[in-house]
Amino acid sequence: MSSFQTRRDLFDLPEGITYLDGNSLGPLPKSAVERARATMAEEWGPMLITGWNKARWMDLPGRLGDRIGRLIGAPAGSTVVGDTLSIKVYQAVASAVEMRPGRKIVLSDNGNFPSDLYMADGLLKSLKQGHELKVVDPEAVAENITEDVAAVMLTHVDYRTGRVHDMKAITDKAHAAGAIMIWDLAHSAGALPVDLTGCNADIAVGCTYKYLNGGPGAPGFIHVRPDLIDQVRPALSGWLGHQAPFAFDLDYRPGEGISRMRVGTPPVIQMAVLDAALDAFDGVDMTDIRARSIELSEQFISEVETGCKDVELASPRDPQARGSQVSFRFHEGYAAMQALIARGIIGDFRAPDIMRFGFCPLYNTAEDVSHAAAVLCEIIATGEWDRPEFKQRKAVT
Template identity: 65%
Template sequence: MTDFTQTRQQFILPEGVCYLDGNSLGPLPKATSARVAQTVSDEWGAHLITAWNSCDWMAKPRALGDRIGRLIGAEPGHTVIGDTLSIKVFQALAAALKLNPDRRVILSDTGNFPSDLYIAEGLLKLLPVGYELRTVAPEDVAAHITEDVAVTLLTEVDYRTGRRHDMAALTKRAHDCGALTVWDLAHSAGAFAVDLAGCSADFAVGCTYKYLNAGPGAPAFIYVSPRHAERAEPALAGWLGHKMPFAFDIDYKAGDGIDRMRVGTPPVIQMAALEAALDIWDTVDMQALRTRALELGDRFIARVEAATDLVLVTPRDPSQRGSQVSFAHPEGYAIMQALIARGVIGDFRAPDILRFGITPLYLDETDIDHAADQLIDIVATDAWDREEFKQRKAVT
């Protein structure tokens, strides 16, 4: 059983701050600075370019991918890290379409993260006329997985509401109709146990700077099912996805399995930060994490609903939500700014949603109660109704 009082001690949490925004950017693990410094000084500084071999830099994307793979239920050897989430969405989506050449429809939902939809739209502009991105309400996805759908592109947990898709049921529905699946795990990895292999998912992607605490700009990951690993064609054929990168062939030859989904040079310094964060995750029991997150989330919901008119938009059913709690209010942005000014950090998503990440690695009942009490007071006293709290900042 995971001791969350111990995991809390492994993070830098600024004094006077109650941090409920780990669903956007995880806090800094205490070990990260030293690990990054070691990589810079002892590896890059001491070994120069020879560190690619002597310090195993080239092998780390696969090694780190497998450590993430434990958290997302992936088979060993089928997850790799590198590049950005948008690039990984493009790769997965393009490969899935190529594997299902007789179909022309990408099915997604209106609650999906806009960047995923932008990537899909951009990809379709590069393909022959006749391809379509079709979006439906999140709750209507299953009914719209039909015989003309090539691939579903779904984020498992809605970034605004925290609503969770049923991965197993939707993947089965897709396969029964001859479609493939691409799952975005940006709000799943590190929030609860994912079972890609058990659900027979085809492709999955995700980021490491949210719940996984690898820092701003941390690399993304991509998973390809074993049944597709040797057939998936990477649309972005980067040199590190080549079968023999240092043969410097003019013609591209895809690498073996998941290696073909590598594109550019791995971000070595950022990988060091991810490595330090995963040292914490190696000690975490995912079922214990999930149980604890639901307890804290229910506690927060109960306190806020009992004393405010904020409208809960996160599903009450634990099986249908991720690890965040979202409330709606017409003055949601100003309320959140007032809350941040008091040292309680969540975030806002247009048009009216206040989001709170429930992250047991470093949050406990005291944090939850303090955040709820401050939110209740701000709403009850209209403390949000100040011009300074209504001025929109670049990042909300």
């Protein structure tokens, strides 16, 4: 595991800060600063519009897609980067519903990220064809996959508790019922091994600003299983998903392969930052990342529960059943988290009472874990959280 310590040096981690919120926003990779500078000063500046050809800006979505594909078990040419995760969810659900005409249910669970549910619900309502978004408890997903389900749409790792769905079992169940399987990998990509090919997943989407460290607002990605891609009609027919964008035809013809899932113009500077961030994963085996993540999270749970009896574990106790985060419930979780942040330990809060802590072996250490656990226990034991300034809700929690 010594390689993880050396990779910590790849990140700009502020002195005096213990950062356990990479599950929400990854820290700044040091190389990203120079990459952004070079993209602006050495490409955009002197090349101007010719940079689209000379600097291969137009190829970035596919090249980055392949780099992410390696981390999620997807073959080359099946993943593309661009737009936002919400846009990619919309594309995924629209394509799935169209591939299963006559079926009216999109099935999800109440542990799914709300934005995914909003996008699916809004799409189905706009179709006005009698479709329904059916939302059940995570444990009830499998029993609700019936032959009237067009698509099953789930977030692999629950954003609140870290609970992990059995990707292979649920995908197999969806396929047995004739449904399309959509996975959101926002809390999985870069955090734990994912094998989209081995699971035979149909469509997967995700973001790049969490464990992949692409920066605030970094673009999303979408994967489509290679044998399905020619069946997928892009509902969002953006010009860069066209077969010949610069022919400027008035009719839309889907591009070849995964390129048809492109929509808008690539955010070149942001993609350059993401490209630099992905360097941290070069030569890293995701099974090693996973093993170290479990060590750190198990250590955190043990030390918090030993030192503090007033919090309740909200994450699954079985490490194999949770992602790379640990969540604890506390009746004043928001205030306690603000007190932690004031002491230089950054996690985050999710309503109504969950304190979340993410563990990223590329830069988190056992020392980080022990320090965070000790301070959390002290804040709870002394009532340090019970101050007016810690209870004042901010725009982002």
